[in-house]
Amino acid sequence: MVLPWDQDPTLAAFPKTPADGQLLVLETRAKVHAMPWHRQKLTLIVSSVRHFVEERRAAGFHVEHRLADDYASGVEAFSAWAKPKALHAMAPKEWAIDGRFRALATRLPLTIHDDGGPGGHFLTTRDEFLTWVKGRKQVRMDQFYPLMRQKLGLLVDAKGKPVGGKWSFDADNREHARGVEMPTIPWFTPDALTQKVMRWVGRDDVGAWGRLEGFGWPVTRAQALSWLEHFVERRLEGFGPYEDAIRSDERFLFHSLLSVPLNLGLLRPDEVARAAAEKYQRGHVSLASAEGFIRQVIGWREFIRGVYWWLMPGLREANGLSAHRPLPDFFWAPERTGLQCVKEAVESVHDTGYTHHIQRLMVLCNYATLAGLDPRAVSHWFWAAFVDAYEWVELPNVVGMGLHATDAFTTKPYVASAAYLKRQSGLSAKGRGPAAARDEAPCARCRYDPDVRVGPTACPFNAMYWDFLDRHRERLSKNLRMRQLLTTLDRFGPEQVKAIRQTAEAHRKSLRPYEPAWAFHEDRG
Ligand SMILES: Cc1cc2nc3c(=O)[nH]c(=O)nc-3n(C[C@H](O)[C@H](O)[C@H](O)COP(=O)(O)OP(=O)(O)OC[C@H]3O[C@@H](n4cnc5c(N)ncnc54)[C@H](O)[C@@H]3O)c2cc1C
Structure with missing residues (x-):
């Protein structure tokens, strides 16, 4: 079956x-x-x-x-x-x-x-992951990932040690992509069968949201294989350095877009990872790019799937930060927000069903965490709106990584102020950067100022970020890196902290839920 x-x-x-x-x-x-x-x-x-x-x-x-x-x-x-x-x-x-x-x-x-191990789609069985979790003080991807490299014999020497002397080259992979040219994505023209499905989906009583025109995702194994080949040949080398970049005019950057065929079973994770390793072994791509990509596929993807079976069904209820605000209307109607980075991310989802990882994590979920949006509502949106979303993968990513509603498998919340978003889109530390960057960086075209912390012109990410640290001080102070940020907050002085709170609250009060509300039936199917 x-x-x-x-x-x-x-x-x-x-x-x-x-x-x-x-x-x-x-x-x-x-x-x-x-x-x-x-x-x-x-x-x-x-x-x-x-x-x-x-x-x-x-x-x-x-x-x-x-x-x-x-x-x-x-x-x-x-x-x-x-x-x-x-x-x-x-x-x-x-x-x-x-x-x-x-x-x-x-x-x-x-x-x-079992859907993992020999004859399964994943690289580990559900029990193997649960056995690994048992008795561990911490469940972290970076402890799990080396085991997967050794198990598959990928980028390891004869003694099982990592090629290049370390397991992760993540620190080398944080460049912005200003002015960088990207290869275009070879979308597929829908054939007669797909067109027939599109006509059905286009009916009012079937498809609910998002643009249908322009559909070009791979729907067969042959198409999926040709995407894998295109990615490895043309985009893998840029994947590493620009993995965390944000560009207004480039929705896909050097990302693989392979989550779509992978999650349908049209590609197997080991063949995808091996294709990248082989490209490195032939000397065609850097170790940082090959390793960075392989880590996502055999590390993060496999880890997230293990976490799902470990933490379900409680994961659906996770709300460690007591966030209860409903999802604002602009998640369904992006024209209703003035925040350019959020608008662009939601527009991308609306038009294609996709945004890349940094937009998911550091734009959409960062915003949702800072604004105190209800994790289950955010998870529902991701599940319904993304072409690669299934509960096993979106729920742990949204609730755990994105919103820190559980700390079972992450160290600290992934939150940042506008300074991070500016940097990743290639703007200089002060000012909005050269005119050439205006088409490429959301902050350069935003009605809010990323360099201002409080008041009506300030980027809401700024006040909400410091307000978030302030509101969750007790919980966050257990983490060393968050403690250091709290020390910075303490230097602001009471007047500034009061203005931060007021600016953040004013923004949150301006949010309106979407009407009419849709129903989300997690268990149906
Ligand atoms: C809030 C949030 C929600 C997400 N929802 C989904 C989802 O519904 N479906 C999904 O497949 N991925 C999800 N991810 C993980 C990741 O963002 C996507 O896999 C990736 O953006 C898909 O685009 P790509 O194929 O171009 O990925 P690339 O950037 O090219 O990465 C290569 C591959 O690595 C795998 N991968 C990387 N990170 C993860 C991760 N954290 N979890 C699982 N797989 C990973 C994917 O299979 C991906 O295709 C989510 C991440 C976040 C932070």
Whole structure:
């Protein structure tokens, strides 16, 4: 049985030859209406699943392709009709669906295969990660990542030591990208099958939000492989140095955009990481770029998936900073904010279903943390609006990394003032920089001033940042780096602190929730 993210014929649950068995592919009404999905996300998932069906049929397999109310009832109905001797499924990647499949397995001849390890999509089994977590004082990605490098034999010498003498070259990867030319993204023209799906998604009762036109995401393995090749050939070298950059006129920079095919199973994480390692071994890209990229794929991605199964279902409720403000309207209607960096990030999501990591973390979630937005509401938005979002990956990223609603696997909140955003978009420390930078840096075109801390013209990131440190002083003072920042805050003096509080509060009071509100059904599907 094939769920949307299992589009890999080599997975353990699937017949290897047509004589071994048939495939059951389900689309569900419940999932389509579970959230106000981005129109490109719906198109991507439905079109890729239908391409997968066509490809498997062309390879000689019998594929039973059905529309069901939800996945579990679809399996039951199929089972009652076909009376199979055995059913096989990969462990569903979503907590609620996983639970329902495990309940089914108690009354149907259903074997559930781990989605990690040999025959799985991930590089570790769920139990391997839980065993690693057990008894650890701290659960941190940088402790997990070397184990993955050694396990896969990637960028390690014969003794298992890291090539280049250290595991991470992150510190080398923080340049802004002002004036740097980027290769264009080879988007795909939708074929007849995708166009048919787009017509359906375009109906008022199906797609809810986001631009549909311009859809060009890969929907087949062949397209995904050609993107991998393009990335490794043309963009990997720039990935390292410009990984943390922000540019108004470049939405994708040197990012790979491979989360989309990876999360559908169209690419396997080990083949993606090996392609980057090979490029380095042939001397075509720097170690910092290859290592930086590999760390994301076999380190962060794998770690985040482990954390999801470790912390669910409580992770959905996490709200360690007691943040309760509803999501402001501009997350759905970007024209309603004057904050240029936030507007550009949301516009990118609206137009493509994508923003790169730094916009997700240091623009959108930074803003959400400082403004005290409710973690569950922010998570719902990410889940519905991003083309690569599934609960297993967006929830730990949003709630843990992005909003610090739990400190179970991160050291400190990822928060910053406008100074960081200016720097990453290539503006000089003082002033908004040369005229040439105006098209490239959001701060240069913003109606707020990134160099002003308080008052109506000040960038809200500034006052909200210091106000955040002040409000969460007790909790944050446990961390050495945050303690140092609190010392700076203490030097401001009472008048300045009062003005900071007033400016931050005035901004927060100006926020309005979106009307009409949409419903988010996390468990449907
Ligand atoms: C608030 C927030 C929400 C996020 N939501 C998602 C999400 O819904 N889906 C998703 O796949 N990623 C998510 N990420 C992680 C990361 O931002 C995206 O994987 C990345 O931006 C996807 O673009 P890319 O393929 O161009 O990535 P690149 O920058 O090219 O990175 C390469 C690959 O590394 C992996 N990766 C890197 N960082 C992470 C991470 N923290 N967690 C998991 N995988 C990672 C992805 O597979 C990605 O394709 C989120 C991060 C944050 C901070």
